Amino acid sequence: MTKRHLGSSDISIEPFVLGTNVFGWTADEPTSHAVLDAFVAEGFTAIDTADVYSRWVPGNDSESERIIGRWMKARGSRDKVIIATKVGSDMGQGRKDLRASWIAKAVEDSLSRLQTDYIDLYQTHWPDPQTPEEETLAAYDKLIKTGKVRVIGTSNYDAKLLGHALKVSREKGLPRYQTVQNEFNLYARDAYEGAVQDMVIAEGLSAITYFSLASGFLTGKYRSEADLKQSERGGSVKNYLNPRGFRILAALDDVAKRINATPAEISLAWINAAPGVAGPIASATSVAQLKSLARGARLVLAKEDVKLLSDAGN
Numbered sequence: 001m002t003k004r005h006l007g008s009s010d011i012s013i014e015p016f017v018l019g020t021n022v023f024g025w026t027a028d029e030p031t032s033h034a035v036l037d038a039f040v041a042e043g044f045t046a047i048d049t050a051d052v053y054s055r056w057v058p059g060n061d062s063e064s065e066r067i068i069g070r071w072m073k074a075r076g077s078r079d080k081v082i083i084a085t086k087v088g089s090d091m092g093q094g095r096k097d098l099r100a101s102w103i104a105k106a107v108e109d110s111l112s113r114l115q116t117d118y119i120d121l122y123q124t125h126w127p128d129p130q131t132p133e134e135e136t137l138a139a140y141d142k143l144i145k146t147g148k149v150r151v152i153g154t155s156n157y158d159a160k161l162l163g164h165a166l167k168v169s170r171e172k173g174l175p176r177y178q179t180v181q182n183e184f185n186l187y188a189r190d191a192y193e194g195a196v197q198d199m200v201i202a203e204g205l206s207a208i209t210y211f212s213l214a215s216g217f218l219t220g221k222y223r224s225e226a227d228l229k230q231s232e233r234g235g236s237v238k239n240y241l242n243p244r245g246f247r248i249l250a251a252l253d254d255v256a257k258r259i260n261a262t263p264a265e266i267s268l269a270w271i272n273a274a275p276g277v278a279g280p281i282a283s284a285t286s287v288a289q290l291k292s293l294a295r296g297a298r299l300v301l302a303k304e305d306v307k308l309l310s311d312a313g314n
Contacts, residue, residue: 001043001298004278007178007205009151011120013046013082015272016297017208018290019283020047024063025054027285032067033074038287040080042294048181048208048281050086050125051110062113069115084121084208085110086155088128098128100139107143123153123181133165137174144175153179153208159195166203177205179278184209186218186248186267186313187240192274200276209271212280213264214240220249220256220263244313251312255305265296266309272297273306 003012018039023032036047053064065085072078087106088098111117122143124136143149154165154177162180169176180200184192184207192207200207213219217240225241252263259266264282271280279297284290301309 004206006121006151006153006278007176009178011082011151011178013279014044014297015277015279016044016268016293017046017048017084017279017281018044019210019281020049020064020068021053022283022285023049023054023067024060025057027283029067029070031285033071034287035284035290036068036071037075038290039284039294040077042291044294044297045080046082046084046279048084048210050089050123051091051106051113052086052089052125055091062109065110065113069113073115078116082120083114083116084123084153085114085119086123086125088125095130096126096128098124098131098136098139100135103136103139103143107148111148118148118150120150121153121179122149122151123155123179124157124177126156127161133168134172134174137165137168137172141174151175151178153177153181155181155210156191157182157196158191159199162196162199166199179206179208181208181210181281183211184271184274184277184280185212185214186252186270186309187214187245189313197274197276205276206278207274207276208278209280212271212282213267217245218248218252218263218267220252223249247312248309251309255301255309259299259301259305261295261299262292265292265299266301266305268293268296269299269301270306270309273301 001014004015005012049064051062054060087103088096140152152175182191215236217237222237252266255266256263268280282293
């Protein structure tokens with residue numbers, strides 16, 4: 001596999017980022033550890049989490065970071081993986097929060113849960129309109145200088161916010177975002193394609209895409225409302241069951257039949273073919289799923305298949 005750099009940093013990753021929002025939710029701890037073991041065994045390194053994962057489960061207290069931390073300690077694997085986590089979600093304080101004081105507290109909490117003394121990629125999870133970007137970037141600057149964070153990224157920023165943040169970094173001599181984590185898949189493309197993608201390419205940044213499989217819709221297992229009962233995440237797929245969604249599934253089926261790959265594998269390969277992308281985020285709740293996603297990350301589509309898939313979603 002050809003590694004891809006995270007922006008202009010010295011960090012490079014294989015083109016697949018393991019999503020861990022399912023850890024402590026639809027994947028219990030033993031399953032999560034088995035998935036992590038399989039992920040590393042397949043030759044991949046980048047693991048994405050957040051302080052808020054998965055606190056939506058009653059009684060769950062940031063279990064994703066905790067599960068990853070216990071796995072790294074048990075395996076002695078900290079130096080074998082790239083850990084990306086996020087800050088800024090509402091953790092009970094009642095707001096999306098990028099204040100310097102909150103970041104200083106949140107990073108220590110994440111480091112403790114992850115049982116590590118540094119985070120490879122620390123990401124702004126959501127915009128915080130109440131906090132100036134300079135304050136946020138200055139807080140990250142302190143973390144980088146003290147060795148607690150290697151590089152920073154952002155998530156859910158549109159082109160205007162991203163452009164402003166890069167301008168503040170230049171003018172104030174502060175660290176710049178190296179990555180942009182926005183939603184991007186065969187169905188939902190607007191948050192990356194266009195102005196954000198143009199800026200990513202022009203500024204030498206890297207995109208890490210989330211909802212890469214559209215909450216499972218692009219696996220092909222949801223084709224009617226009756227199928228939505230197959231998993232706890234089925235309810236979020238209902239909006240994809242429309243003529244456009246069915247066109248995309250038909251195109252995936254066409255390519256899948258010709259190249260002997262699954263719709264999920266093809267969906268990841270399509271993302272990896274997009275300019276500016278370092279790797280798609282995808283989660284797995286079994287080792288079998290993980291191995292399929294790994295195949296997708298290694299798959300290179302023919303140009304005509306990339307076009308066929310892209311056109312289906314237009």
